[in-house]
Amino acid sequence: MNAPGNEPVDIETAIPIPMAMLAELTHRCPLKCPYCSNPLELTRRSAELSAEEWVEVFRQAAALGVLHVHLSGGEPASRKDLGEITTGAVEAGLYTNLITSGVGLTEANFADLAARGLDHVQLSVQGVDAEAADRIGGFRGGFDTKMRVADWVAREGIPLTINAVMHRQNLDRLPETIELAVKLGARRLEVANTQYHGWADLNRAALMPTPEQAKRASEVVAETRERLKGTLVIDYVPPDHFAKYPKPCMGGWSRVGLCVKPEGKVLPCHAAETITTLEFQNVRDVPLEEIWKKGPAFTAYRGTHWMQEPCNSCERKTKDWGGCRCQAFAWTGDAAATDPVCTLSPEHARMRAAAETDSAAHADEFVYRTIGGADRARAKEPAS
Numbered sequence: 001m002n003a004p005g006n007e008p009v010d011i012e013t014a015i016p017i018p019m020a021m022l023a024e025l026t027h028r029c030p031l032k033c034p035y036c037s038n039p040l041e042l043t044r045r046s047a048e049l050s051a052e053e054w055v056e057v058f059r060q061a062a063a064l065g066v067l068h069v070h071l072s073g074g075e076p077a078s079r080k081d082l083g084e085i086t087t088g089a090v091e092a093g094l095y096t097n098l099i100t101s102g103v104g105l106t107e108a109n110f111a112d113l114a115a116r117g118l119d120h121v122q123l124s125v126q127g128v129d130a131e132a133a134d135r136i137g138g139f140r141g142g143f144d145t146k147m148r149v150a151d152w153v154a155r156e157g158i159p160l161t162i163n164a165v166m167h168r169q170n171l172d173r174l175p176e177t178i179e180l181a182v183k184l185g186a187r188r189l190e191v192a193n194t195q196y197h198g199w200a201d202l203n204r205a206a207l208m209p210t211p212e213q214a215k216r217a218s219e220v221v222a223e224t225r226e227r228l229k230g231t232l233v234i235d236y237v238p239p240d241h242f243a244k245y246p247k248p249c250m251g252g253w254s255r256v257g258l259c260v261k262p263e264g265k266v267l268p269c270h271a272a273e274t275i276t277t278l279e280f281q282n283v284r285d286v287p288l289e290e291i292w293k294k295g296p297a298f299t300a301y302r303g304t305h306w307m308q309e310p311c312n313s314c315e316r317k318t319k320d321w322g323g324c325r326c327q328a329f330a331w332t333g334d335a336a337a338t339d340p341v342c343t344l345s346p347e348h349a350r351m352r353a354a355a356e357t358d359s360a361a362h363a364d365e366f367v368y369r370t371i372g373g374a375d376r377a378r379a380k381e382p383a384s
Ligand code: SF4
Pocket: 029, 030, 031, 032, 033, 035, 036, 037, 038, 073, 074, 075, 101, 124, 369
């Protein structure tokens, strides 16, 4: 018999409480990273939720049980009312993490955010020196700005995480990236290999790492974690095209987090709109609690009821939840299929062969993330 409070949870009927919310405050950003996780169709400023609307979203999120809010974008500092938005999140009782490129912050407005109770900063770095970083981010002066922002964060005593998106053009410099994070006083480094949706998918031939790079990166992380124990925590998202099994994308669909887009559309993960068969609701029309508990996009792949073979009879199905729904849809046209990253997927060999072709492409030009940039790139592609 189970002790009271330890009764087994029915994963098909129990609705989990979301722990974290990604608040995409805006899609405006001075940088143009070719792997940006924002959609190809960027939301215009005129459609963005107002500060007042965001404060109401935070209140509803806290009531639902959300503990952390990631104030993200685009570049959140592109919003002049970021201070007001931050205060709203703090007053709702949420732990606030500012996800920023640093560009757009000033010393004075950062001190203001700190005074309003900002809890944590996650600063992105695109490369380890100005030449590399500014080329990848498509913004001259970005690297030097980040170095200044890291100083302000340290001065305010706010914990800092460095986020480094890795790919073929910077993965060989992973040891220097780790050194940079230590130098900047970060307590945590996210080594996030590129996820190939949206902009990154358009740039696959310029970004896909080689299998040798992927292997070496895993070794570097393992060695360095040991050496820097107590100084720096390294979160590592391996390049999944060369893995054996997929990762539990988002900790499982609609299990631990949700994303609110600049115009108020609510998604189970930031890339979910790539699944064109799903219908998404907006916090302007429907309460957040109802969207989380009953929204069609949220219930579609929560639990395991939707799984097909080989996932359905696999012992890992509540460990990795069948991997990434967006990747399954992109490769098979069916979001309920097994993530092709999995070696048990019938699509795995095709996906792996394509990844190897991309990694050997020797392309280094980027399609930068700009309004209309995706259409211009597609217009240049030869007809197939
Ligand atoms: S990934 Fe780059 S372009 Fe996209 S929001 Fe972040 S800094 Fe801006």
